[in-house]
Amino acid sequence: AQSVTQPDIHITVSEGASLELRCNYSYGATPYLFWYVQSPGQGLQLLLKYFSGDTLVQGIKGFEAEFKRSQSSFNLRKPSVHWSDAAEYFCAVGPRSGNTGKLIFGQGTTLQVKP
Amino acid sequence: DVKVTQSSRYLVKRTGEKVFLECVQDMDHENMFWYRQDPGLGLRLIYFSYDVKMKEKGDIPEGYSVSREKKERFSLILESASTNQTSMYLCASTTGGNTGELFFGEGSRLTVL
Numbered sequence: 001a002q003s004v005t006q007p008d009i010h011i012t013v014s015e016g017a018s019l020e021l022r023c024n025y026s027y028g029a030t031p032y033l034f035w036y037v038q039s040p041g042q043g044l045q046l047l048l049k050y051f052s053g054d055t056l057v058q059g060i061k062g063f064e065a066e067f068k069r070s071q072s073s074f075n076l077r078k079p080s081v082h083w084s085d086a087a088e089y090f091c092a093v094g095p096r097s098g099n100t101g102k103l104i105f106g107q108g109t110t111l112q113v114k115p
Numbered sequence: 116d117v118k119v120t121q122s123s124r125y126l127v128k129r130t131g132e133k134v135f136l137e138c139v140q141d142m143d144h145e146n147m148f149w150y151r152q153d154p155g156l157g158l159r160l161i162y163f164s165y166d167v168k169m170k171e172k173g174d175i176p177e178g179y180s181v182s183r184e185k186k187e188r189f190s191l192i193l194e195s196a197s198t199n200q201t202s203m204y205l206c207a208s209t210t211g212g213n214t215g216e217l218f219f220g221e222g223s224r225l226t227v228l
Contacts (some may be wrong), residue, residue, distance in 0.1 A: 004157075006157075034217075041120070041222075042223070043205060043219035043220050043221040044205065044219040045219070046208075046216055049216060090158065092158075101146045101163070101207070101209035101216075101217055102148070102160065102163060103160075107155055
């Protein structure tokens with residue numbers, strides 16, 4: 001079955017500390033990979049995406065993610081967290097052909113930032 | 116910028132009522148989606164549409180229907196609302212190209228009493 005797992009439901013980090021959010025997926029073939037962020041009371045905004053090529057992708061707001069095919073993982077990182085990064089983060093995967101946009105989402109990770 | 120607008124941010128309805136959630140996008144996207152978001156469950160796909168008057172069931176279509184009479188508008192309908200449909204509903208759209216990137220509205224939080 002196709003699925004996305006975000007093992008950490010809730011993470012707390014101090015402002016200025018580094019961050020890594022984990023994402024593992026189960027899919028028939030290498031999918032397109034996405035990270036979205038949702039601020040309180042808002043819709044989802046795309047942080048970054050991986051389609052092909054360099055397995056380390058850069059996104060907005062200083063985030064990056066690394067695709068590791070052997071581990072079926074797509075972990076999100078940021079070197080120094082800012083208080084405004086407090087939000088919920090979703091990893092998602094989608095097909096490379098056919099039903100474009102039909103994404104499968106993980107359960108989400110809520111990030112809390114301590115001053 | 117792509118804009119996806121959900122007309123109702125907050126709704127409170129009673130069990131058995133018929134509920135309409137409206138979504139409009141302004142970028143001429145072919146594909147539109149309705150997701151339901153619940154704590155600990157992430158986003159689950161209810162219905163999607165690849166063209167006007169076309170619709171396909173997602174993973175949790177039971178209790179819902181949709182309507183797409185115009186390209187820019189995709190409506191989610193709860194024929195007879197139940198308390199277990201209390202949730203956040205997110206509309207999204209994307210082009211017909213094979214990128215898969217979704218653009219989301221701000222969500223409609225529905226409470227069914």
